[in-house]
Amino acid sequence: DVKVTQSSRYLVKRTGEKVFLECVQDMDHENMFWYRQDPGLGLRLIYFSYDVKMKEKGDIPEGYSVSREKKERFSLILESASTNQTSMYLCASTTPGQGHEQYFGPGTRLTVT
């Protein structure tokens, strides 16, 4: 059974803080993704990685960075949190190739005050 876990379900941070969101998957998937989900906007891709130490910008990378030092772990970093980064953050993983579903973690609801 595929499992994608995220380090926190709820997180409250102050403006300007550096924030780390961790994601771990146990299915040896090459591809991993970070999304944010906001009402009326759906899921938007922030960054993705198709291999260790590889990363690609998604549609909304500004204000974020990522790290993938091990295959199973993909971290999202908010260098200096701002209130407009208050959102639900979802991590996902999949194997490469057409038609493979993405498996999602439970999400982290981040509030920046």
Place this chain on the structure above:
Amino acid sequence: GQNIDQPTEMTATEGAIVQINCTYQTSGFNGLFWYQQHAGEAPTFLSYNVLDGLEEKGRFSSFLSRSKGYSYLLLKELQMKDSASYLCAVSNDYKLSFGAGTTVTVRA
């Protein structure tokens, strides 16, 4: 760019049928996914279409017309547990582009 449209909300009665439409205009296409997301939970995979036509899986069916940039998800014999958001997503290379989601409310 990517443009994926689906209705915001739909309401239906238990036992009925609901059809959720999704239209898309995207720069690339490797298939279309439907996901279900219950409130406060992760999205879970429902279906994948890459060729035109209907794919049936139990009470759920999904249809694709690539020439029209159109898909629908059909939910039959609605149950209360089907109350959720349904997300349409277009695949292009490694990535998925999502619509905003359709919230389906099933009434008794």
